Structures are given as C-alpha cells and as structure tokens.
Amino acid sequence: MSDAAIPASEAAGPAGETAVRASGAAAANEPAIRLDGLVKRYGARPVLEGVSLAVSRGEIVALLGPNGAGKTTTVEIVEGYRRADGGTVRVLGTDPATGGPALRARVGLMLQGGGLDPRSTPSDVLRLYAAFHVGGRDPKALLSLVGLERVARTRVRRLSGGERQRLALALAIVGEPEVLILDEPTAGMDPEAKRDTRDLIQSLRDEGRAVLLTTHDLADVERLADRVAILHHGRIVADGSVAELTGAGEPHLRIRLARPLDREGATALRNELRRTHPDATIDLNGVSGSAFAVGAIPPDAWLIAAVASWLATKDLPIVELRTIGGTLEERYLELTGDRDVEAGA
Amino acid sequence: MSRPAPALRSAAALAAMELRLTSRRGENVLVTLVIPIAVLLFFATAGIVPATGGPAVDFLLPGALALAIIASGLVNLGIATAYERAYGVLKRLGGSPLSRSGLVAAKIASILALEVVQVVLVVAVATLVLGWRPPAGASAALVVAALLLGTFTFAGLGLLMAGTLRAEATLALANGLFLAFLMLGGIVLPIDHLPDALQAVARILPANALAETFRVALSGTGDVVGPVVVLVDWGLAAVGLSVRYFRWE
Numbered sequence: 001m002s003d004a005a006i007p008a009s010e011a012a013g014p015a016g017e018t019a020v021r022a023s024g025a026a027a028a029n030e031p032a033i034r035l036d037g038l039v040k041r042y043g044a045r046p047v048l049e050g051v052s053l054a055v056s057r058g059e060i061v062a063l064l065g066p067n068g069a070g071k072t073t074t075v076e077i078v079e080g081y082r083r084a085d086g087g088t089v090r091v092l093g094t095d096p097a098t099g100g101p102a103l104r105a106r107v108g109l110m111l112q113g114g115g116l117d118p119r120s121t122p123s124d125v126l127r128l129y130a131a132f133h134v135g136g137r138d139p140k141a142l143l144s145l146v147g148l149e150r151v152a153r154t155r156v157r158r159l160s161g162g163e164r165q166r167l168a169l170a171l172a173i174v175g176e177p178e179v180l181i182l183d184e185p186t187a188g189m190d191p192e193a194k195r196d197t198r199d200l201i202q203s204l205r206d207e208g209r210a211v212l213l214t215t216h217d218l219a220d221v222e223r224l225a226d227r228v229a230i231l232h233h234g235r236i237v238a239d240g241s242v243a244e245l246t247g248a249g250e251p252h253l254r255i256r257l258a259r260p261l262d263r264e265g266a267t268a269l270r271n272e273l274r275r276t277h278p279d280a281t282i283d284l285n286g287v288s289g290s291a292f293a294v295g296a297i298p299p300d301a302w303l304i305a306a307v308a309s310w311l312a313t314k315d316l317p318i319v320e321l322r323t324i325g326g327t328l329e330e331r332y333l334e335l336t337g338d339r340d341v342e343a344g345a
Numbered sequence: 346m347s348r349p350a351p352a353l354r355s356a357a358a359l360a361a362m363e364l365r366l367t368s369r370r371g372e373n374v375l376v377t378l379v380i381p382i383a384v385l386l387f388f389a390t391a392g393i394v395p396a397t398g399g400p401a402v403d404f405l406l407p408g409a410l411a412l413a414i415i416a417s418g419l420v421n422l423g424i425a426t427a428y429e430r431a432y433g434v435l436k437r438l439g440g441s442p443l444s445r446s447g448l449v450a451a452k453i454a455s456i457l458a459l460e461v462v463q464v465v466l467v468v469a470v471a472t473l474v475l476g477w478r479p480p481a482g483a484s485a486a487l488v489v490a491a492l493l494l495g496t497f498t499f500a501g502l503g504l505l506m507a508g509t510l511r512a513e514a515t516l517a518l519a520n521g522l523f524l525a526f527l528m529l530g531g532i533v534l535p536i537d538h539l540p541d542a543l544q545a546v547a548r549i550l551p552a553n554a555l556a557e558t559f560r561v562a563l564s565g566t567g568d569v570v571g572p573v574v575v576l577v578d579w580g581l582a583a584v585g586l587s588v589r590y591f592r593w594e
Contacts, residue, residue, distance in 0.1 A: 079440055080440070081436070081439070081440070081594075100444070101349040101352075101442040101443070101444050102348070102349060102442075104349070104440060104441060104442045105347045105348050105349040105442040106347055107440075109437070109440040111433060111436065111437055111440070113432070113433045114433065114437070115432065115433035115434050115435075115436055115437025115438075116432065116433075116434065116437070117366060117428075117429060117432060117434050118432065119366050119369045119370065120362070120366060124362060124365065127358075128358050128359065128362050129441060131350060131354060131355060131358035132349065132350050132355045132358070132441050132442045132443050133347050133348070133349065133350055133442060134347070134348045134349070134350050135347055135348065136347060171437070175347045175442070176347045177347060178347075
C-alpha cells in the first residue's frame with residue numbers, strides 16, 4: 001500500500017473514523033476484512049445475528065455453513081452489495097457500501113454464476129475488466145495462467161462449467177486486488193482444475209493478498225484454508241485452523257445395525273464395554289435411524305472387538321462400522337447439527 | 346496498489362463491448378437495422394399509405410427514424426439489459442471499479458453510436474432508393490434534438506422494464522410495444538386515419554410524438570411543442586421510475 005496516496009493525518013471524531021482507518025501506519029496491523037457483530041434481517045426473519053470475523057493479509061479464510069446459514073448474505077455485505085442492519089464491516093479500513101470505485105479497484109470478486117454474458121468471450125471480458133483498472137494484469141497472460149487460452153475466443157455459452165469458473169476467477173484477479181472474495185471458487189470443476197485453482201489461490205495468498213472464500217467442498221477447506229469459520233443460523237459457531245477445529249472433536253465409533261438398538265440394549269452394551277474401557281459412552285441420540293455412536297478414548301481395536309463380539313452374541317447384524325473423529329466433515333456436521341446428512345446418505 | 350481507470354476510459358471500454366455484443370445478437374441487428382429499412386421500403390413502394398399531400402416517403406422517413414430510435418432504446422437496450430440483469434452481468438459490473446454513472450453513460454453512448462448507423466442507413470435508403478430530397482425547411486439541428494430526446498424517452502422506458510420485470514417479460518413486452526407503436530404510433534399510418542378511440546390513445550403515445558417531432562424537423566412545418574411535451578413527460582416519468590425502482594439483480 002502506498003502511503004503517498006493517503007492522507008496521514010488522523011482526523012478525530014466519529015466521522016473521521018472511516019477515512020482514517022484506511023490509512024498508512026494505522027492500517028498496517030488492521031485485518032484486511034473485519035466484521036464486528038453484523039446483524040441482518042430480511043423483513044422479520046433474522047439472517048445474521050452478530051457475525052464477527054477477520055481476514056488478514058496473506059491469509060485464506062474459508063466461510064463454511066449449510067445452505068441458508070447466511071454465507072451469501074455475509075459475503076454480499078463484505079462486497080458492498082448489501083448493508084447490514086447492525087454492526088460494522090470494514091474492508092481495507094473502509095465501509096464497502098460507501099467505498100466507491102477506489103475501494104472496488106482493490107477488491108476482486110468472484111460471484112456465484114460468474115456474472116458473464118453468454119455471448120461474450122473470455123478475451124472480451126478480461127480486456128473489458130482490465131480496462132477498468134490502472135496497472136492490472138495483462139489479459140493474455142491471465143488467460144494462460146487460468147488455462148483458458150484455447151477457448152479465449154469461444155463464447156461463454158459454449159464453455160464448460162469449470163471453464164466459466166476459471167474465467168470468473170480470472171476476472172477477480174485481473175485488477176491485482178489486495179483482497180479477494182471468492183464465492184464457491186471450485187464449484188463445478190473437475191479434480192485437475194480444482195487442484196490448479198487451489199494452487200493459484202494459494203499463490204495469491206503467498207503474495208500477501210487476503211482471501212475470503214465460501215465453499216461446500218470440505219477438501220477445499222482442508223487443503224486451502226488457513227482458517228475456517230463455520231456459520232450456522234446466522235452465528236459463527238467455530239473459528240480456527242482446521243487442526244484446531246478437528247482437535248476439538250472426540251474420536252468415536254459409529255455403528256449402524258440392521259435394526260435400532262433400544263435403551264436397554266445400550267445399557268447392557270455399555271456395562272459390557274466398561275470392563276475394558278471404563279470411560280466408554282453410548283450415544284443413541286443425535287444419530288439417525290439405526291446408527292449409534294460409541295465414545296471411548298482411544299477407540300482402539302479392543303473396543304471394536306468388544307462391541308462386535310457383544311453384537312454377535314445378541315445376533316444384531318452390523319450394517320456399518322467405522323471410526324470417526326479428527327475429520328473436518330465430522331466436526332462440521334456436529335457443529336451444524338446436521339448429522340443426518342451423512343448417516344442418511 | 347490497483348487504482349480505478351479514468352471514468353471515461355472505463356465507460357468507453359464498456360460502450361465498445363456493448364456494441365460488439367449487439368452485433369453478435371442477430372435479433373438485435375434485425376430489429377434495429379433491418380426492420381426500420383424494410384418498413385420504409387415496403388410502405389413507400391406498396392402505395393397503401395393514405396395521401397398526405399406529398400410523396401409517401403416524406404411521411405414515412407420520419408416514421409422510420411422514430412421506429413429506429415424505438416428499436417434501439419426500447420427493444421435493443423431494454424431486452425439486452427434485462428438479460429444482463431438476469432445473468433448477473435449488472436451485478437458483476439456493480440462490483441467493478443466502474444461507477445454507476447459510468448455504466449449508464451456507456452449504455453447511452455453505445456445506443457447513440459448505433460443510432461448514428463441507423464440514421465445514416467435509413468436516410469441513405471430514402472435518398473438513393475426512394476428519391477427523397479430534404480425540403481427547404483428541414484433542420485439538421487432539430488433532427489439531432491429529436492434523436493436525443495427520443496433516445497432519452499425510449500431508453501428510459503427500456504431500462505424501466507429491464508430493471509423491474511423478469512427478462513422474459515421484458516422481452517415479450519418490448520416486442521409487443523414495438524408492434525403497437527408501429528401500428529398506432531403514426532409511423533406508417535397517419536393517426537387521423539385511426540378510429541376515434543384509438544386516435545385519442547395514439548396522440549399521447551411517445552411513438553407518435555417522436556414521429557411528429559421528426560416530421561416537423563424534416564419538413565420545417567407544423568407544431569413541435571405539443572409532441573415534445575409528450576416525449577419529455579414520458580421520458581421524465583420513465584427515468585424517474587427507473588431511478589426509484591430499478592433493481593440490479
């Protein structure tokens with residue numbers, strides 16, 4: 001960031017706050033994106049109920065959450081498309097709703113659906129958006145960077161979903177932005193394109209850009225994100241590195257039977273297991289249908305053997321048996337209270 | 346650190362893009378260039394236009410010019426913008442360093458450039474094929490003023506539809522209005538030949554007002570104030586409602 005372009009004076013008072021936070025030294029330690037207690041309602045329906053989040057330069061933060069959790073609303077407030085009903089949002093020290101062209105030149109967006117005219121070509125669109133910036137990337141070099149040089153003059157309507165995604169990503173970075181906001185950047189890509197896109201996003205991060213992305217792809221999060229924030233019912237229910245988040249989840253066994261285990265059976269099984277694993281617990285709740293969870297630290301082979309032999313004596317056929325814990329998916333489903341998704345799948 | 350390009354450069358780049366996309370849409374080329382010329386040629390040579398005290402082309406040329414402006418502003422701009430809104434193109438542009446006024450300026454510039462091509466072609470056909478000669482009273486300045494005023498009004502109506510209706514509804518309504526204006530707007534048929542009830546409607550339509558304004562500009566006779574007032578009223582209403590109700594996504 002160039003100090004010369006920005007007044008160094010620290011204006012006092014509430015009116016000065018917005019302008020001053022954008023500037024030089026004061027902003028050096030300031031996160032590139034900062035949300036404080038964001039509140040948003042659509043009519044009477046609360047969508048965001050106090051969302052706080054920060055993204056620093058050189059950091060990739062993934063915003064994760066079920067459909068309807070408020071991800072898009074959050075991202076659109078950061079992008080300046082919507083205004084929050086409460087709380088503050090600052091992007092590069094400025095309120096995005098009033099940042100104007102000067103702020104938008106420093107923020108690269110990748111929208112869901114891309115916002116591309118089907119009759120335009122990748123070359124058209126990149127040259128157009130390059131013309132909106134001073135000192136942007138060369139459109140030709142960018143086309144080859146995202147692997148679209150072969151379809152540079154193909155109409156967008158004839159591009160594959162993955163190619164459109166790569167074009168939308170190229171649009172986000174054509175202006176050399178300091179902040180990138182990517183809405184589901186790898187959706188619709190084949191595995192190779194996903195890998196290349198993750199590599200590209202990481203190299204953008206390594207250049208010191210701040211990256212906020214949303215995704216449904218947990219592999220994205222595990223391979224890409226420095227931090228994960230999980231949004232559920234309009235609140236951030238977890239915020240940390242993947243290791244921090246998964247470390248907090250208790251490893252356990254998940255067993256699914258041909259028919260449900262009743263409460264009596266669960267008590268009998270627990271008493272049996274406690275001979276070898278004094279801390280064993282049985283959880284019949286929160287797991288759908290005929291599945292139940294056995295918790296014990298560690299869920300070792302002896303525990304599996306004990307469970308299996310007890311089930312054998314009771315003539316209860318096992319449909320599925322697996323050890324769980326330490327995966328982001330498990331932790332995510334636990335936090336968003338949506339365990340049925342996996343069990344029912 | 347990236348900075349926004351000068352507003353003029355950004356708007357010029359978008360205007361060029363708009364023209365390039367218009368040229369790729371066959372239906373837009375048809376409605377903006379082919380139909381006004383076809384209407385002019387057909388009605389001028391078919392001999393079915395009621396006598397208006399001069400060669401048919403003297404009546405039809407102003408009508409064809411009005412039809413060209415309606416095609417550019419209402420049909421072409423309206424439908425293209427409606428689909429840009431549906432595809433999220435407008436939303437994406439709104440997140441770029443281009444300002445909102447730059448976006449509107451680019452659209453208007455692209456329409457004006459298209460209209461220059463239309464006017465040149467329509468007047469060339471009238472002159473070279475139909476033997477039209479500008480009468481002594483014709484005023485080029487008034488023709489330009491009519492073009493600008495007509496663009497203001499019909500582009501305003503096109504954008505109002507594009508920003509408030511679904512893309513499919515805009516497509517249908519724009520084409521329906523185009524047909525209604527062609528028949529009732531004093532384009533090919535003088536409105537005093539319409540039934541009385543329709544005449545009353547036609548008189549307050551912007552299409553008739555624009556055709557009349559062109560007619561006065563090209564003949565140097567007749568009242569220009571009445572039609573101009575009608576055009577301005579429609580234009581102000583359309584632009585005012587657009588500013589108030591236009592939705593970008």
